Structure formats: structure tokens, C-alpha cells
Amino acid sequence: MNTRHATHLLVVDDDAALRMMLRGVLELSDYRVSEADSRDAALRALAEANDIAVVVLDLGLPPHAHEISEGIATLQAIQDAILPVKVIVLTGQDQEAAALAAIREGAFDFLAKPASADAILRAVRRAELFLQKERELGAQGITRIAINAQISDGLKGVRVDAEERLVRQILKETGFNVNQSAKRLGVKRENIYYFLKKFGIERDA
Structure with a gap:
């Protein structure tokens, strides 16, 4: 695998076995992968590595692993920091409520667990494409902003x-x-x- 120019991804999940599986799938497709098991660890990884392009985020994180609140809080923190990343949400919780909350907070994509390797890879590649196009727009002096409007x-x-x-x-x-x-x-x-x-x-x- 050529990691020098590989896209850097961050997988955020408190399930070590699932993180290992996702990392293996992604690295086999020539991605560079970092891991985090909590909101704090995810935000620390994003602060330390400014080249992370896509975050694969499980909404069920500690200390509330059976709810979506901690994952949504992580997503909110990423959006508030205006980080140039796309967030793909994974959840096994109430899918309708989770999808609505994730979209409201700026998630790029939503996948229900268990998501297939192909579905995850397609979502990551879509996110890469959007980032590339946004950079091209930025080079033209066009800045895309996202807001939640009440x-x-x-x-x-x-x-x-x-x-x-x-x-x-x-x-x-x-x-x-x-x-x-x-x-x-x-x-x-x-x-x-x-x-x-x-x-x-x-x-x-």
C-alpha cells in the first residue's frame, strides 16, 4: 500500500473488534486509517492530524454507548470547529431518529449497522469526491458554508x-x-x- 498520498481517515467506534474490521477493509483499499474510541479521543486525533479528510463515526459512544447523544455531540464539535472533513455516520440505534439528528448536525452520509464493506467504501469515495469539488470551488474563490436554520x-x-x-x-x-x-x-x-x-x-x- 502506498501511504504517502493515501487519503487519511478516522474511524471512531468504542468496539475494538469493529474498528479493526473497518481499518482492515479501508487499508486494503489504500486508505490511511487512524482510530478513536470516544469523543475526546476523536477530537484529539483531529487536532493532531490536520490531513484527516473523512471521519467514520459510530453514534453509540461511551459513556452513553446505547444512545446517540455522545455521537451527535462529537459531530456537533466537528462542525463547530469548521474542520474540512466529511463525517459518515454509522449507527445501530433508532435509525430514523439517528438519521434525522445526524443530518441536522451536518453529517455527510448515514449508514445503518451492520453496513457492508462495499457500502462503507462507496460512502468514503463519495465523501472524497465532494471534498475534491469543494477544494476546486475554493480555488475559484467560492466558499461553501452549512448552517442550521430555525x-x-x-x-x-x-x-x-x-x-x-x-x-x-x-x-x-x-x-x-x-x-x-x-x-x-x-x-x-x-x-x-x-x-x-x-x-x-x-x-x-
Whole structure:
């Protein structure tokens, strides 16, 4: 296997046997695989390896392995950090409720356990393709943002949420460079400082 240019994946599951099985399937298809068994371990792995492209996430994680809450919290943390990864959710829990919650929190794909090796590989390849296309759009100056909109909050609330997420994403993409961020957003430097104060954004956020 040539790992130098292989896509880096993270498998998050508290079942060591299942992690080993998934790792074997993925490595046989020339992917580089890291593992985590909890939310903290997953977020630590993502912080330490900035080249992880796809996360395969089991929703049933400790300390609530028989519920979806901890997996959803992990998904929320990944989305809040605006990480350039696609999350494929796996669950053996209430599939309808799990699918709805996962989609609401920005999951790229949803697979019910037990998922076949072919189904997992197809989902990973779809995620890779989407990431590639998003990078091509980024090279054209187009940034894709995802927000959850509560329609009852009205258009103003949706606009503010979209504005904040866009500002945070551009700052992250430019390494918090105010000049580059202002140029990308088509505003003055002073506007960036206004946004920082308005949204309470700090460099380490």
C-alpha cells in the first residue's frame, strides 16, 4: 500500500473488534486509517492530524454507548470547529431518529449497522469526491458554508448565522490573517475587526 498520498481517515467506534474490521477493509483499499474510541479521543486525533479528510463515526459512544447523544455531540464539535472533513455516520440505534439528528448536525452520509464493506467504501469515495469539488470551488474563490436554520427565527436570524459562519470559516482558511480575510470577503480591514467583536471571535477559536 502506498501511504504517502493515501487519503487519511478516522474511524471512531468504542468496539475494538469493529474498528479493526473497518481499518482492515479501508487499508486494503489504500486508505490511511487512524482510530478513536470516544469523543475526546476523536477530537484529539483531529487536532493532531490536520490531513484527516473523512471521519467514520459510530453514534453509540461511551459513556452513553446505547444512545446517540455522545455521537451527535462529537459531530456537533466537528462542525463547530469548521474542520474540512466529511463525517459518515454509522449507527445501530433508532435509525430514523439517528438519521434525522445526524443530518441536522451536518453529517455527510448515514449508514445503518451492520453496513457492508462495499457500502462503507462507496460512502468514503463519495465523501472524497465532494471534498475534491469543494477544494476546486475554493480555488475559484467560492466558499461553501452549512448552517442550521430555525425558520421560526425569521430571515434576520438566518442571515446573522450565515454571516458568522462565513466569517469564522474565512478566518480559519486564511490562518486568521485579517488582510486576506478582508480581501476574500470584499470588505475593509475595519469590518473584520467589527465582526471579531460582534461574534466574540478570538484567534484560538
